[in-house]
Amino acid sequence: MTQIFTFLFVLISAVSFSQHREMAEALRKKQVNKALEIGQKLLQSDKDSFETNFLFAKAFNDQADFKNAAFYSEKAQSLAKEDWQKSWIFVEAMQTSFGLGNVAEAKAHYDKARQVPGTKNSENELKFWGILFGFDDLYDDWKIVETENVIFHFPPAIPEEKI
Numbered sequence: 001m002t003q004i005f006t007f008l009f010v011l012i013s014a015v016s017f018s019q020h021r022e023m024a025e026a027l028r029k030k031q032v033n034k035a036l037e038i039g040q041k042l043l044q045s046d047k048d049s050f051e052t053n054f055l056f057a058k059a060f061n062d063q064a065d066f067k068n069a070a071f072y073s074e075k076a077q078s079l080a081k082e083d084w085q086k087s088w089i090f091v092e093a094m095q096t097s098f099g100l101g102n103v104a105e106a107k108a109h110y111d112k113a114r115q116v117p118g119t120k121n122s123e124n125e126l127k128f129w130g131i132l133f134g135f136d137d138l139y140d141d142w143k144i145v146e147t148e149n150v151i152f153h154f155p156p157a158i159p160e161e162k163i
Contacts, residue, residue, distance in 0.1 A: 020051045027058055035059045050079040050089075057092045066099035087118025091125050098133055103151075110135045 019042050026035035036059050042052040053076035060069035073093045080086045090113035097106035110133070113126050130136040134144070134153050143154040143163055154163050 023055050032059050032062050050076055050085055054089055061095050066096050069096040083116050084119050086116045087113055087122040107135055
């Protein structure tokens, strides 16, 4: 009897793993709708999976549907146990918050991600988005001018009167 349960557990785990890979591959190919379809099946079997919720946050960010991304981002943050998971979800949460116009919250996620040792890829992703959003240390001595919809960064070499 225990052999049957063990076999079923291994089988379900293998199927779930392959579906996560399939969902991630669809996102890499920019097939967001396909990824969301696969994700719906995963949610039916395990709604408390970090990977599934993280991939949903990523998919909705890719569609600029930041409201839905926020839901899955928060869920994935609550499920993240390992540092690499926290690193990746903080990077996604940063994008979500920035997309919603919550720049201070996005910066807070950026700062959290910097404090967590992540993977080489998550650190590269953090660097990319940090530079894009103006959070990187590169901008520490730059002049920042905010308008209603745009934040401008001017390097120190540009004189104040030209800004």
